[in-house]
Amino acid sequence: MRSSSRYGLRAHHLAVFVSALFSVWACGINEGGPEDPGEPTLSWTNPGSSAASFPSGQGGRYGFGSPASVTDIAVWDIDISPNGAGLPSGGSTVTEGLKVYQKKCMACHGPTGTEGPFDVLAGRVPGDEFQFAEDRSLRSTVGSYWPFATTLFDYTRRAMPFDFPGSLSDEEVYGVVGAMLFLNDLLPEDAVVDSATVAEIIMPARDRFIPDDRTGGPIIR
Amino acid sequence: MRKDGKKIPDASKGDGEAPPNELRTVSRRALITGAAATAGSVMTVGAARGLGIEQSSLDPTRVPGERPVEVGSRSPFETPEKQLSGSAGGSSRTPHHELHGILTPADLHFERHHHGIPQIDPTQYRLLIHGMVDRPTLFTLDDLKRFPQVARLHFIECSGNGGAGSRTDANPRMSPQAMDGLLSTSEWSGVALATLFEEVGAHSDATWFLAEGSDAAVMSRSIPMEKAWDDAMIAYGQNGEAIRPEQGYPARLFLPGWEGNTSVKWVRRLELSDRPFMSREETSKYSDPILGGKARLFSFVMDAKSLITYPVYPDRLTSSGFVEISGYAWTGRGVIDRVEISTDGGSTWADAVLQEPVLPKCTTRFRYAWDWDGRPAHLMSRAIDETGYIQPTLEQITDVRGPGTRYHYNSIRGWRVNSNGSVEFQPPA
Numbered sequence: 001m002r003s004s005s006r007y008g009l010r011a012h013h014l015a016v017f018v019s020a021l022f023s024v025w026a027c028g029i030n031e032g033g034p035e036d037p038g039e040p041t042l043s044w045t046n047p048g049s050s051a052a053s054f055p056s057g058q059g060g061r062y063g064f065g066s067p068a069s070v071t072d073i074a075v076w077d078i079d080i081s082p083n084g085a086g087l088p089s090g091g092s093t094v095t096e097g098l099k100v101y102q103k104k105c106m107a108c109h110g111p112t113g114t115e116g117p118f119d120v121l122a123g124r125v126p127g128d129e130f131q132f133a134e135d136r137s138l139r140s141t142v143g144s145y146w147p148f149a150t151t152l153f154d155y156t157r158r159a160m161p162f163d164f165p166g167s168l169s170d171e172e173v174y175g176v177v178g179a180m181l182f183l184n185d186l187l188p189e190d191a192v193v194d195s196a197t198v199a200e201i202i203m204p205a206r207d208r209f210i211p212d213d214r215t216g217g218p219i220i221r
Numbered sequence: 222m223r224k225d226g227k228k229i230p231d232a233s234k235g236d237g238e239a240p241p242n243e244l245r246t247v248s249r250r251a252l253i254t255g256a257a258a259t260a261g262s263v264m265t266v267g268a269a270r271g272l273g274i275e276q277s278s279l280d281p282t283r284v285p286g287e288r289p290v291e292v293g294s295r296s297p298f299e300t301p302e303k304q305l306s307g308s309a310g311g312s313s314r315t316p317h318h319e320l321h322g323i324l325t326p327a328d329l330h331f332e333r334h335h336h337g338i339p340q341i342d343p344t345q346y347r348l349l350i351h352g353m354v355d356r357p358t359l360f361t362l363d364d365l366k367r368f369p370q371v372a373r374l375h376f377i378e379c380s381g382n383g384g385a386g387s388r389t390d391a392n393p394r395m396s397p398q399a400m401d402g403l404l405s406t407s408e409w410s411g412v413a414l415a416t417l418f419e420e421v422g423a424h425s426d427a428t429w430f431l432a433e434g435s436d437a438a439v440m441s442r443s444i445p446m447e448k449a450w451d452d453a454m455i456a457y458g459q460n461g462e463a464i465r466p467e468q469g470y471p472a473r474l475f476l477p478g479w480e481g482n483t484s485v486k487w488v489r490r491l492e493l494s495d496r497p498f499m500s501r502e503e504t505s506k507y508s509d510p511i512l513g514g515k516a517r518l519f520s521f522v523m524d525a526k527s528l529i530t531y532p533v534y535p536d537r538l539t540s541s542g543f544v545e546i547s548g549y550a551w552t553g554r555g556v557i558d559r560v561e562i563s564t565d566g567g568s569t570w571a572d573a574v575l576q577e578p579v580l581p582k583c584t585t586r587f588r589y590a591w592d593w594d595g596r597p598a599h600l601m602s603r604a605i606d607e608t609g610y611i612q613p614t615l616e617q618i619t620d621v622r623g624p625g626t627r628y629h630y631n632s633i634r635g636w637r638v639n640s641n642g643s644v645e646f647q648p649p650a
């Protein structure tokens with residue numbers, strides 16, 4: 001019950017969009033940069049210093065630090081990518097998520113995610129208009145402003161709830177993410193929430209973001 | 222009582238109670254002052270003292286001076302303080318109008334946290350670098366300090382700085398601290414990130430890395446690799462001492478010229494990748510809505526800006542004649558080329574003098590000799606950087622970004638000088 005065109009789950013659009021977006025950014029950001037990142041411009045190196053020719057041993061390395069094992073990395077490697085990489089197995093339901101939400105989130109974000117007192121999380125604009133530049137009073141809710149649902153999973157798991165950060169189980173996080181998507185009219189109330197749901201859902205604001213076009217010089221952007 | 226109404230210690234009472242922690246730093250000089258007050262006439266020269274000095278004040282040539290102390294403190298007559306602001310995450314603002322030069326004392330450096338200040342035992346600190354690298358590596362703090370050190374003077378500014386000053390209904394009784402206090406300048410020491418990325422064998426096709434902090438928000442931002450190869454560093458020193466806890470102790474990412482949020486404090490992990498991670502802080506926050514139903518992502522660079530720090534609210538000019546208008550200018554795109562001053566509300570502009578050193582991605586102090594005729598005036602400063610960018614007016618910004626723009630408030634600030642010498646914030650018309 002997690003796949004429904006009514007709720008904008010269009011997986012095949014994801015890869016095309018993301019790769020297009022990233023290639024645009026890559027062009028902008030690499031402009032004027034070193035041609036080959038493997039031969040970086042070490043702008044910290046002082047003229048005449050020996051740093052450029054040092055070190056001589058250890059295969060060109062200093063040899064400081066110790067190898068990080070797969071186990072070491074797993075302890076801290078908690079990020080979720082927009083393509084869903086990093087999402088854990090398992091899942092939950094909107095119904096279960098609403099119970100967690102009421103218990104652990106509602107005090108700060110309100111019964112339906114719209115009341116505060118802290119960040120307003122729920123709410124859509126009619127027609128999913130994106131008039132944040134025109135109207136300063138608009139709140140950047142999950143449904144109106146967040147481009148990726150993976151961000152919601154990532155942030156909720158790493159930093160929420162505010163008084164007990166990082167305390168939610170993966171199952172609870174899936175549930176809360178589902179509840180949040182439900183409260184933003186992006187999932188039905190009887191939906192299952194798992195890695196595919198989070199990775200594939202197309203958020204209303206997904207195509208609203210563009211690379212920074214400020215470049216310095218006389219033009220104000 | 223001090224002018225701000227706070228109690229200062231009165232050690233002359235000698236009631237034997239240890240002063241509370243917050244008062245200890247000023248207790249030594251207060252002790253001398255208190256003793257002198259008790260001794261009274263012995264310590265003062267008398268009614269014929271002259272020089273315009275109050276009869277009751279201490280003659281410092283008639284009492285032994287203070288002994289050296291292990292850790293110095295400010296004169297008890299100097300009480301600059303950060304101004305606390307914000308809600309849950311917390312922030313504090315640098316008192317620009319009480320500072321000289323360009324360096325910010327570390328204890329007055331602004332703060333912006335997303336979930337408070339973590340306490341980190343330096344022996345338990347680790348920096349993990351992994352992802353698209355040949356050798357995933359853990360560095361201790363000692364490991365980091367063994368690499369060749371780099372040190373530079375740089376500003377850091379929160380991209381939300383100046384929001385209050387960018388409103389058309391801005392409160393005229395706002396100091397530069399209240400308005401633009403989320404800016405500070407320090408000498409940062411550490412290891413070039415390029416050195417570490419070379420050490421771990423960064424893959425040539427890695428284009429982004431995630432920087433993650435070990436605060437309760439586990440703050441994370443995606444950074445283009447190009448910045449690492451340029452001038453990014455892992456900093457552990459600030460103004461000659463270890464970075465303060467509120468600035469990222471024991472080590473932070475530092476990205477010169479970029480919005481402060483990207484210089485992730487208490488950095489614990491760098492993961493190299495071929496795409497950005499789209500963290501909450503770089504999507505739902507720190508993105509910039511612009512006209513046409515869009516928003517900018519990854520608007521890293523802080524554009525040129527300047528700030529008059531004298532005369533400003535709450536200063537009051539006491540007489541007409543010479544007034545040195547002073548402040549600082551900075552740009553994330555290199556060096557400040559010049560700063561212009563207007564005293565007539567932007568009708569005419571003249572160059573200010575730039576005080577050396579003029580450094581890239583650092584605040585530059587400017588000065589302008591003004592002959593005030595005692596009539597109302599409207600002071601402004603605007604910075605021009607090496608790219609030819611001219612600090613815009615608020616109107617110029619909102620014309621292209623709309624009134625809802627949420628970060629990068631670098632518009633020209635203005636100060637109205639009234640005929641009675643009082644000064645109030647008044648942006649350009």
